[in-house]
Amino acid sequence: MTRRWRTIPLLLFSLLSPSLVYAAHSFENTAVVRTIELGGALVHVTTTYAVKSLENGSKDYVVSLSEDEAEKTSWIEAKIKGQSETLTIQTHALNPQDGVFLYNVQLPNALGVNGTITLVVDTVQTHATYPWPREAAQNEEQSLKYESDLFVLSPYKTATQRTKIRAPVPRIISFTTPEDLGPFTTDSVATKSGATITYGPFSSIPPSANKKFLEKHQKPVAVHYHYEYPVVEITKLVRTAEISHWGANLNIDNQIDLHNAGPTLKGQFSRLEHQSQMFYGRLAAHVLPAFNMHLPPGVHSPYFYDLIGNVSTSRFRPVPSVPKAAQANQFSVLELRPRYPVMGGWNYSFTLGWDSPLADSAAYDAATGQYIVAVPVHTPIAGSVVDDAEVKIIFPEGATDIEIFPPFPPLSESRSTHITYLDTTGRPAVTFKYKNLTEKHAGLIYASYKVPFSAHLQKTKAVATAFLGLFALALLTKRVDLRLIKA
Numbered sequence: 001m002t003r004r005w006r007t008i009p010l011l012l013f014s015l016l017s018p019s020l021v022y023a024a025h026s027f028e029n030t031a032v033v034r035t036i037e038l039g040g041a042l043v044h045v046t047t048t049y050a051v052k053s054l055e056n057g058s059k060d061y062v063v064s065l066s067e068d069e070a071e072k073t074s075w076i077e078a079k080i081k082g083q084s085e086t087l088t089i090q091t092h093a094l095n096p097q098d099g100v101f102l103y104n105v106q107l108p109n110a111l112g113v114n115g116t117i118t119l120v121v122d123t124v125q126t127h128a129t130y131p132w133p134r135e136a137a138q139n140e141e142q143s144l145k146y147e148s149d150l151f152v153l154s155p156y157k158t159a160t161q162r163t164k165i166r167a168p169v170p171r172i173i174s175f176t177t178p179e180d181l182g183p184f185t186t187d188s189v190a191t192k193s194g195a196t197i198t199y200g201p202f203s204s205i206p207p208s209a210n211k212k213f214l215e216k217h218q219k220p221v222a223v224h225y226h227y228e229y230p231v232v233e234i235t236k237l238v239r240t241a242e243i244s245h246w247g248a249n250l251n252i253d254n255q256i257d258l259h260n261a262g263p264t265l266k267g268q269f270s271r272l273e274h275q276s277q278m279f280y281g282r283l284a285a286h287v288l289p290a291f292n293m294h295l296p297p298g299v300h301s302p303y304f305y306d307l308i309g310n311v312s313t314s315r316f317r318p319v320p321s322v323p324k325a326a327q328a329n330q331f332s333v334l335e336l337r338p339r340y341p342v343m344g345g346w347n348y349s350f351t352l353g354w355d356s357p358l359a360d361s362a363a364y365d366a367a368t369g370q371y372i373v374a375v376p377v378h379t380p381i382a383g384s385v386v387d388d389a390e391v392k393i394i395f396p397e398g399a400t401d402i403e404i405f406p407p408f409p410p411l412s413e414s415r416s417t418h419i420t421y422l423d424t425t426g427r428p429a430v431t432f433k434y435k436n437l438t439e440k441h442a443g444l445i446y447a448s449y450k451v452p453f454s455a456h457l458q459k460t461k462a463v464a465t466a467f468l469g470l471f472a473l474a475l476l477t478k479r480v481d482l483r484l485i486k487a
Helices: 003-007 010-023 068-074 213-215 271-280 458-479
Strands: 027-037 042-053 058-066 073-082 089-091 100-111 116-126 129-131 143-147 158-168 172-175 190-193 196-203 220-226 232-246 248-260 291-295 298-308 311-317 332-337 347-357 362-365 370-376 385-396 400-405 412-418 425-439 444-450
Touching: 003 291, 042 058, 042 412, 058 116, 068 073, 068 100, 068 116, 068 143, 073 089, 073 100, 100 116, 158 220, 172 190, 248 370, 298 332, 332 347, 385 444
Parallel strands: 027 158, 232 385
Antiparallel strands: 027 042, 042 116, 058 100, 073 116, 089 100, 129 143, 143 220, 158 196, 172 220, 190 196, 232 248, 248 347, 291 332, 298 347, 311 332, 362 370, 370 444, 385 425, 400 444, 412 425
16 A cells, blocks of 8 residues: 555545544454564554454444654555455545544454454554664664654554564664653553563553644654664666567566665775675675565566676576466576675666566456456565656557556556557557555556557568568669769
8 A cells, every 4th residue: 555545635534534533432442562573674563453342333443643654654454363364444634633644444344342353454664764873884883763652543442552662683772761651551661672672561541543642642762773784775666567479578677776775884985895894794784785686487588787887796596487377486586796885875776677478477368359467566675665666568569458457556647659669650558656665565567458460460561561662762773873974
């Protein structure tokens, strides 16, 4: 789920708010546990709600996020604990009176009085951490800081609540211990065990998704921790997927602007020091010397180059194609090592592409004459976020009845005509734009279209016409005498 829901007018919220207020009296939370898994560019948050119904027919449960938390959230999904099927979520704009975002989660079955259910809400936050200190020398360690709110917001009463923040390693430098929490706690507010900091338990919390609670009781918390991997962001991704029936090929071309979001390099880069660190295996965490790409099975002929030329060091380990009905559990792996290590604050722009058999991702319905092709939205680098993405699908020349089915709504969609060699009228193309993509967004765009038989012959006719034209021109020049003086 992307941030497109923020464009919903506030008027829509005002029209829906009476039903949400009514729903606030339908449930109470017997227990709420929020677990925050700290990372680099991405932070995963899992919130478990043990819910009890207060009336018959309760089916719409409301989840709340603060304005700051919603701004960071790029993906949200809800499930019943122990089940794999996701639930339908209806999102609403910011409530200007209370300063919270509300999400309606539709339960699979209506609950009766005192009926219980355990709801699990997963979110992915992007740009939620920042390097601290902001600068680091080439041989210094990397540490990040994460800030959040203490209490989980909810329009319902909550009997007990905990927040757990887990760092990747136990080396936590510092964490906040809030004070003046009033009647909500009698035990120690914050405890540390290994790599986990636990806030709470807090008890008898009133409905908190309102401005009064936020101003009186909400407290900020921060965790400063070591992070032992580079913080990778892709500031811009331009992906072009070209469908070719003549070559039975699907070409994927990616123009990638990569940014190391770790602490900015302090001082000058030393190649000698870098080689020494590589030799002794003590490379600093904020240095990105190489990265791996997991490509689909069956891809071949990968190519990659930057603004200077070919990337010199690489290793490609292909995996054969798998049947469409089978679940792919292996990936082709492409290991890339830039011509220089990407230090904190540095950028690296390069182009990466590959070909794959069209049969691996396409199907044909003989009854309707429709082709269906699956195009991946993006191919993520592990732990990275894509700030801005543009995905363009180029169809065969003469394609008609084009329909697109993206896995989640894009920010915008546009149609154009792409002209390349041997084209006559040009190829139809559809372009999508996205923001803040994570590995959760690595879904498939399904595109259906028809190609008339005459369109298959269009390129052949164009080539034949060009050759006949050249032949006629050659005959004409043979018959024309351009000599000034005839013998």
